[in-house]
Amino acid sequence: ETSLVEKSINSIRFLAIDAVEKANSGHPGLPMGCAPMGHILYDEVMRYNPKNPYWFNRDRFVLSAGHGCMLQYALLHLAGYDSVKEEDLKSFRQWGSKTPGHPENFETPGVEVTTGPLGQGVANAVGLALAEKHLAARFNKPDNEIIDHYTYVILGDGCQMEGIANEACSLAGHWGLGKLIAFYDDNHISIDGDTEIAFTESVDKRFEGLGWHIIWVKNGNTGYDDIRAAIKEAKAVKDKPTLIKVTTTIGYGSPNKANSYSVHGKDVKKHWSRHVPEGASLEAEWNAKFTEYEKKYKEEAAEFKSIISGELPAGWEKALPAYTLESPADATRNLSQQCLNALAKVLPGLLGGSADLASSNMTLLKMFGDFQKDTPEERNVRFGVREHGMGAICNGIALHSPGLIPYCATFFVFTDYMRAAIRISALCEAGVIYVMTHDSIGLGEDGPTHQPIEHLASFRAMPNILMLRPADGNETAGAYKGGYVISDNSSGNKPDVILIGTGSELEIAAKAGEELRKEGKAVRVVSFVSWELFDEQSDAYKESVLPAAVSARVSIEAGSTFGWEKIVGSKGKAIGIDRFGASAPAGRIYKEFGITAEAVVAAAKELL
Amino acid sequence: ETSLVEKSINSIRFLAIDAVEKANSGHPGLPMGCAPMGHILYDEVMRYNPKNPYWFNRDRFVLSAGHGCMLQYALLHLAGYDSVKEEDLKSFRQWGSKTPGHPENFETPGVEVTTGPLGQGVANAVGLALAEKHLAARFNKPDNEIIDHYTYVILGDGCQMEGIANEACSLAGHWGLGKLIAFYDDNHISIDGDTEIAFTESVDKRFEGLGWHIIWVKNGNTGYDDIRAAIKEAKAVKDKPTLIKVTTTIGYGSPNKANSYSVHGKDVKKHWSRHVPEGASLEAEWNAKFTEYEKKYKEEAAEFKSIISGELPAGWEKALPAYTLESPADATRNLSQQCLNALAKVLPGLLGGSADLASSNMTLLKMFGDFQKDTPEERNVRFGVREHGMGAICNGIALHSPGLIPYCATFFVFTDYMRAAIRISALCEAGVIYVMTHDSIGLGEDGPTHQPIEHLASFRAMPNILMLRPADGNETAGAYKGGYVISDNSSGNKPDVILIGTGSELEIAAKAGEELRKEGKAVRVVSFVSWELFDEQSDAYKESVLPAAVSARVSIEAGSTFGWEKIVGSKGKAIGIDRFGASAPAGRIYKEFGITAEAVVAAAKELL
Ligand SMILES: [Ca+2]
Ligand SMILES: [Ca+2]
Helix, strand or coil: CHHHHHHHHHHHHHHHHHHHHHHCCCCCHHHHHHHHHHHHHHHHHCCCCCCCCCCCCCCEEEECCHHHHHHHHHHHHHHCCCCCCHHHHHCCCCCCCCCCCCCCCCCCCCCCCCCCCCCHHHHHHHHHHHHHHHHHHHHCECCECCCCCCEEEEECHHHHHCHHHHHHHHHHHHHCCCCEEEEEEECCEECCEEHHHCCCCCHHHHHHHCCCEEEEECCCCCCHHHHHHHHHHHHHCCCCCEEEEEECCCCCCCCCHHHCHHHHHHHHHHHHCCHHHHHHHHHHHHHHHHHHHHHHCHHHHHHHHHHHHCCCCCCHHHHCCCCCCCCCCCCHHHHHHHHHHHHHHHCCCEEEEECCCHHHHCCCCCCCCEEECCECCCCEEECCCCHHHHHHHHHHHHHHCCCCEEEEEEEHHHHHHHHHHHHHHHHHCCCCEEEEECCCHHHHHHCCCCCCCCHHHHHHCCCCCCCCCCCCHHHHHCCCCCCEEEEECCCCCCCCEEEEECCCHHHHHHHHHHHHHHCCCCEEEEECCCHHHHHHCCHHHHHHHCCCCCCCEEEECCCCCCCCHHHHCCCCEEECCCCCCCCCCHHHHHHHCCCCHHHHHHHHHHHC | CHHHHHHHHHHHHHHHHHHHHHHCCCCCHHHHHHHHHHHHHHHHHCCCCCCCCCCCCCCEEEECCHHHHHHHHHHHHHHCCCCCCHHHHHCCCCCCCCCCCCCCCCCCCCCCCCCCCCCHHHHHHHHHHHHHHHHHHHHCECCECCCCCCEEEEECHHHHHCHHHHHHHHHHHHHCCCCEEEEEEECCEECCEEHHHCCCCCHHHHHHHCCCEEEEECCCCCCHHHHHHHHHHHHHCCCCCEEEEEECCCCCCCCCHHHCHHHHHHHHHHHHCCHHHHHHHHHHHHHHHHHHHHHHCHHHHHHHHHHHHCCCCCCHHHHCCCCCCCCCCCCHHHHHHHHHHHHHHHCCCEEEEECCCHHHHCCCCCCCCEEECCECCCCEEECCCCHHHHHHHHHHHHHHCCCCEEEEEEEHHHHHHHHHHHHHHHHHCCCCEEEEECCCHHHHHHCHHHCCCCHHHHHHCCCCCCCCCCCCHHHHHCCCCCCEEEEECCCCCCCCEEEEECCCHHHHHHHHHHHHHHCCCCEEEEECCCHHHHHHCCHHHHHHHCCCCCCCEEEECCCCCCCCHHHHCCCCEEECCCCCCCCCCHHHHHHHCCCCHHHHHHHHHHHC
8 A cells, every 4th residue: 555655656756757758848846745645635635526616615725835836736636636637738839728837717617716826715715615615604504514625725835925825814714714724835945945034934823823733744755654744733733724844855766767657557446536436425425415405495495506507596696776867976985885785695705804994895785794813604704904815705706606795895096906916816707706895095084005006907908897986876787888978969860979977976977077068069979988898789789879970078087097098099198196196175176287177178279 | 491392292282183173184293192202312413404305424314114204304393304394284285285195205305105006115125225325335534434324214003014124234243333223103003903913023023023122111101211212222233123012002192282383393493593604514524524534535535525515526437347249148147246246447436236036137337345234335235135125125125225236136936025115216216226137037957936027018018217128238338229129131122021029039030030131121120228218309310210111020929019109000910929838948938939930930920
């Protein structure tokens, strides 16, 4: 048996070396050093079903040190996942392959999250473990614990140095995520060399401070039993996450060809072959358990199925509030809270919170309490002032189950703190909802450090993001075409000028329109709530809103004008702010910066 | 005396309360709770000259919890700084005032750095302390220690939760910044309420792990002597930064009007009035010391004066390499290293490094060693994988002395991790150099997590940033007009088409130009290395490069096309990438994504 373990571990190393050699690119060091933990996890510890990577109750594994992805590909291959066949290993890092240069959940079933940008994977793992704890508390019954899995993560020195890892691990400790088990690959090496040059802190003490249980495996290269014992100990500690510091030698093994996969591959494959039938059994057992559950707990089962499947309850959209002209005007953040609270009633998977700005972002779900260590069934998550960690934790929650819909919030300007996580949301199709309030100089006295300028443009440029900047309640509840005419006095003729506004500035555009109409102009006012949605409309629809024949166009938005040439054309005028903001009451700043109806009127007249 | 201290502390509280009440906006809680530390620092401990806020050897103070800025304004006012007079306090948070809603170094002399976005201030303080340690090691002599000051910082729970604070504090411990003294305002409150809901870690243990000296002042409300003793102890610990955890009650004091500033103002002002003459003496003493230094250490003094003044040595620009057509082609990151190394010889204040990618970013200064705890005179800074901390530390270095020119580096995509710090660089005019390599899908196999797409656009939209995307050695050394014609066969006539490229894609544009010329077209090829610089040119110059009469324009850039309509016009075509990248060899991705000369030729023909 030991000999087979050795063979298997060496096979993992060889699969990594061979793939990297063939691609002439990639990182064999981590897969070699971490092959023992990888082997023990996938061959001895983890519960999964290779033929159904999406089986709900599987243990989750995250390779936070994503550059070592050949470790994960080798393990998925040995375990029998269809996503990583021999030819996939051979096309490592090639166009169209299932084995890209960093793990991507949307390319490779069996990969839970997309990693590579350091520190984010461990934060995703915190999200996965949060999801498990939350769902278990909500749905498990004393006689039927249908939710019961662990979340494992391997992170390296690079992840440990990133601030986001500290943010997320502080929350994991606070929440007491006892089923989160992290392996810290302590190999004293990062890209620039020995960690002595930049990383001499005591990680153990820091994690002790963060409320984690710490275990040190001193010989991670060959101390297989120590690794096994550490996992056992970690599982026994139920109220704290565990960090297993595994001291390894990067590239350990450098095995000679005598031990290579081609020599021992047959034995190793035979050894691993049991995982396919075992996985099928695990899932079958669980399915039987769920059938029992469904019989006994109908209502809960229906909710739970919606969370597993991602199918929203029929008619959920009817819960969205609708507003009329008589509805009282209100800040969109308050309207947003109405929407969130209405949706929480019909969407069992909606949960989330703010980075210490709940009462400013208006994100509290009033019918629920706080998700905390001892109240994990609740749905208001308190992230503290940890925007980056918040985003990545939400990515983990979203990718845990198709029906979990996390939202998170802060001031729009602080998307700068979490942009790397938002980008991963967009890339990996996580579907996280970002509620970003205080979206312009309109926040006034807090001044330029708190006033977004370039942020609308910078997200319009990011692929795969759907951004809405609503102007009222109905736009907050849903904006389906991105841009539409809100008023037009041209009586079906060509308007003289089109005024385009978004968010709070739509009102300014409307006011300017009234002024111009008083002077006899035919004016169309367009709300441009979402560029991405408008882009998706038919050419005919676009032409109906922004006729090509009308080149006199004025846009107004309290943000960078960058990009607006696309909408207003080279003959139009974009009114906006191409400098940093200032500290003063909002009205004064709008006036000083020329974000006014007068400015729109003047610009329109210049074009007429 | 004790009574005067009480009066002074209460005056600080009242100044804050009054200002917040008048502005009807702002945060009095921190100034009230931290008034004792503030008083002791500015009245008893710190060395500064109110009439010259830029005196080189002053102690530096950073309010990392920037929302409490009235504390700092009150202290600057009492100390006699001209920047915060009574009328400035009365115009707190108003248009054009010297007392904006968060501290801004560019508005208020006496404020060292711009804070507000949490966690960044303490990282700035690490940069300030690094600068002191570095300059002291380089210039101090056994008989004349002309550089000798402390860096003090107050941070709150919010700052402590932010990952960037952990990054920077880990480095501060690693570097042994013994003259950095941080006060942690431990008041158990953040915006969402009690820190119990999201922040229950042991900060003490974490900082012990980070290699700091820890002192706990249990009664920060009235334990003045404990605060004094803590500072004394902190100064005695020379090889570690110190965290003084000061447990306070937010809003402590709520003093009644009987203790208000209007009642005791005269006494308090009299008490503080000594700081103006004392400050003048401190500076005069130091000037005398420097005169001695200059006599004895001519060469060092000349370098040091350049660092103090920010005046660059005459002819420094001649050190920049110049390239000819015969120069071997090379990656711009290698050319960048040649520039950095050439500049390091002539600019005494140039120092910096990379976030663990020195050998990829090519940022090592070959004639220097590493800045480390025991070799602080060296100039290669090893930041580890801490992009956000790196940016904010560089802001601190830059703002320490006008002649310090920090640079820092990572892959361009990871600007997402440090965008909040880059924004502060831009806002506060710090002049940090960001060397961002691997700027497109061209990095190939690492895949979409590592390939920037929207990043060029997102920085073009950010105010006050000068971004250059050089295509060759000379553009790397300097690009003075932003855009210019690199070839044109129209013989002074109107070209049929203008092809515009940046960075690596300029070569593609040039190649396409050759193809089109073979077919008899008059083609102009334009290098568009910097949008911001081009924008600054005269209309005549712009017209000479991009004549309005030529509407057939094709741009090519391996990034988002967002914003390019401004350059190519509504009749032109922007070739770029509006999706995420992919993992494959670079050539293949360029081809698959249509970033090719063929695509440029085809687009040009469509327009002709
Ligand atoms: Ca490592
Ligand atoms: Ca606090």
